[in-house]
Amino acid sequence: MSAPAPSRFRIVPRDAAVRRRGTSLLFALVWTVGVGAAWWAASHTAAPRLAKADAARANAEREVKALQSELSGLRQRESTLSRSDQISRAANAEVQEALAERDEEIAALRADIAFFERLVGSTSQRKGLTVHVAEFVPEAGGTWRYQIMLTQTVNRGAISQGQMRFTVEGVRAGKLAAVQWDELHQQRSAPAQAYSFRYFQQLDGNVMLPPDFTPQRVKVSLHGEDAAVEQALDWKTATAAGGK
Incomplete structure (x- = not known):
């Protein structure tokens, strides 16, 4: 005789099923309460901290903006001060240069005054x-730089006016020769050099001597309304004076 087939149904006592359902409901209730408690704790704990963090971030941003503005102002001030310092240095350099020029002018004026005092002093003739002095200095290219000082002390109130030319006399090709004003300036009808002074005046310029010419003396001619003067000076003396 075969064994009976197992039944698909199971008989459960009613009290056990009720207890199991109650346990499930209790567990769900506890979980819900736990989740609610966690949310409440998070909302009352994290939210204030987040608000404080937002406030701190806003304060930090304001401080950063203030520092950036201050830094920009300091950079602008530094640029302005640097530019002002450059301008001050340039102005100081210009002042120093101007003072040096004035010192040179003062020294030249003092030399002129000393010369004038010797020229018109009570003991001077x-x-x-x-022609007080003539000086010739050689330059590059074969030219000669000349400086000729004219003076007059007879009439201290009069103005001497006129024109000056000079001729250089010497030897060319074994013969006596004279290099005239036009040849010295290498042009035809070279204009004479004008002068106008009360006590003294220095005339200067450049001339060219022929390469085969040996100078010996310079003859200066002065032609004015009330005077005509021709004066010869030794070339060696003139070049020695120019080389001092």
Whole structure:
């Protein structure tokens, strides 16, 4: 006789099923309460901290903006001060240069005054229009730089006016020769050099001597309304004076 087939149904006592359902409901209730408690704790704990963090971040941003503005102002001030310092240095350099020029002018004026005092002093001999000194200095390219000082002390209130030319005399090709004003300036009808002074005046310029010419003396001619002077000076003396 075969064994009976197992039944698909199971008989459960009613009290056990009720207890199991109650346990499930209790567990769900506890979980719900736990989740609610966690949410409440998070909302009352994290939310204030988040608000404080937002406030701190806003304060930090304001401080950063203030520092950036201050830094920009400091950079602008530094740029302005740097530019002002450059301008001050440039102005100071210009002042120093101007002072140096004025010192040179003062020194030149003092030299002129000393020369004038010697020229018109009580013990000096008064002279009419004359060539006080002539100086010749060689330059690069074969030219000669000349400086000729004219003076007059006879009439201290008069103005001497006129024109100056000079001729250089010497030897060319074994013969006596004279290099005239036009040849010295290498042009035809070279204009004479004008002068106008009360006590003294220095005339200067450049001339060219022929390469085969040996100078010996310079003859200066002065032609004015009230005077005509021709004066010869030794070339060696003139070049020695120019080389001092």
